[in-house]
Amino acid sequence: MRSHRIYTSKSATTFNDRSCEAGKERHTTTLLAADEIRRAITRIAHEIVERDRDLSVLAIVGIRARGDALAARLHTAIRANEGVDVPLGAIDITLYRDDLTRIGYAPVVRESAIPFSVDGRVVVLVDDVLFTGRTIRAAMDALVDYGRPRAIRLAVLVDRGHRELPIRADFVGKNVPTAAGDDVRVHLAEVDGRDEVEVVTRVPA
Amino acid sequence: MNWTRRHVLDTDDWSRDEIEAVLDQTRAMVEILARPIRRAPPLRGRTVILFFAEASTRTRVSFELAAKALSADVTNITASGSSVEKGESLYDTVRTLQALGGDVVVMRHASSGAPYFVAERTDAAVINAGDGWHAHPTQGLLDAYTLRDALGDLDGKRIVVVGDVLHSRVARSDINTLMPLGARVTLSGPPTLIPMAWRCGTEGLPPGVTYESDLDKALDGADAVIALRLQRERQASGLLPSLREYSRVWGLSADRVARMRSGAPVLHPGPMNEGVEIDAAVAHGSRSLIEKQVTNGVAVRMALLYLLAATAPLEERA
Helix, strand or coil: CCCCCECCCCCCCCCCCCCCCCCCCCEEEEECCHHHHHHHHHHHHHHHHHHHCCCCEEEEEEEEECCCHHHHHHHHHHHHHCCCCCCCCEEEHHHHHHCCCCCCCCCCCCCCCCCCCCCCEEEEEEEEEEECCCCHHHHHHHHHCCCEEEEEEEEEEEEECCCCCCCCCCEEEEEECCCCCCCEECHHHHHCCCCCEEEEEEEEC | CCCCCCCCCCCCCCHHHHHHHHHHHHHHHHHHCCCCCCCCCCCCCEEEEEEEEECHHHHHHHHHHHHHHHEEEEEECCCCCCCCCCCHHHHHHHHHHHHHCCCEEEEECCCHHHHHHHHHHCCCCCEEEEEEEEEEEHHHHHHHHHHHHHHHCCCCCCCEECCCCCCCCCHHHHHHHHHHHCCCCEEECCCCCCHHHHCCCCCCCCCCCEECCCHHHHHHCCCCCCCCCCCCCEEEEHCCCCHHHHHHCCCEEEHHHHCCCCCCCCCCCCCCCCCCCEEEECCCCCEEHHHHHHHHHHHHHHHHHHHHCCCCCCCCCC
């Protein structure tokens, strides 16, 4: 499915293509190529360290399913730059979603893994795309069930706008203006076998 | 996989995918129970009614903790001290449950099949917490989870189930849950406490299940053993000569347990008669997963409550 460059009414009817409307042609463009993703992560790693100099209280927590892969990359980059192993965790926000009764099926709950106390730490939440902000709200609610962080910060690879909650990112790989109906797709080697960020837009009539 | 079931009445018609879906969700729930705040919000605004028309402590408490860990409201109806004791029929109790507006009814009943009767007559999701001699699906699932957690993939593993198989809904649910996962089950116990069709040759047995009347032989090289509770009233009914003889021939002693593969775990659904079906040294020994079963039981029930109730539309109530 992802190899299709043009989405037609026939090819774009799967459930995951939530933005696709039958009969509308879709166009896919690359937002970030693999080396741009790599540079963005290196830059964010530096920014995180500059923002909170005290690495002893820093922790990184990725939101499943792609934020956790990005969090691991940030963790590796910080170790390479600073020689410090900051605590790394992953969080699943399914049980905290506000749309469980709207989506018509029970999404798979995956295991969270926060193998350290978040009390008093500066926790950097990591996700792939910042859109409505609802995922981040859920992640913050989940995180405070583990304790009281000194601060929660947010790092995202792509900020595509269209917030529905008063949430903003502290560290952004790339700001991308999009239409609400567009689909931003992040592919990461750990999950999808390759590194690329694409945006799928409706071809103007 | 896509979850489509509305009730959990028995696992006898479940596919391997369905069982594994529940066990995978259970893993995430175990993690929630290890958090400083053991509570997540997906069942906010839902009501879980615990309708226990037969004595139970651990299963009821386990369901109650599971429902609360997912932020549901919980109401208890027990047989003693309720209108059931005053002679209300099961049908009238169901109408009452329906009027109370529960989203999930968890029920235990002495009559096999009672949860099916209720499921047909209520809008709520029904979970069978044990019906007569028939089924105890959440126990089967938690035993499967506990065994999979300890042994890894259950494909080809041989699990011994020993004791009063005849009257045991746990034995039946264990078989129904372990077989689709690829495990083999060896039943053992006094012939008077094994179903007639299962103790005479292999024809009546489900595929992959065998009966071995010699417990020592059954345990030789086994991967795990599940001891069933001996219901003491069985002795009065003439099915057993004496508890002491039962303990000598069918009790799990340290020597017997050592016949299994090295480190093979010991399970028991509880409550235990220590010194009858299991020695205290085994029940509290290093191979015992009996306490783990209790924790895992809460997590399995959370997984089922989530799958059955978290995503249904919240309806406005009159």
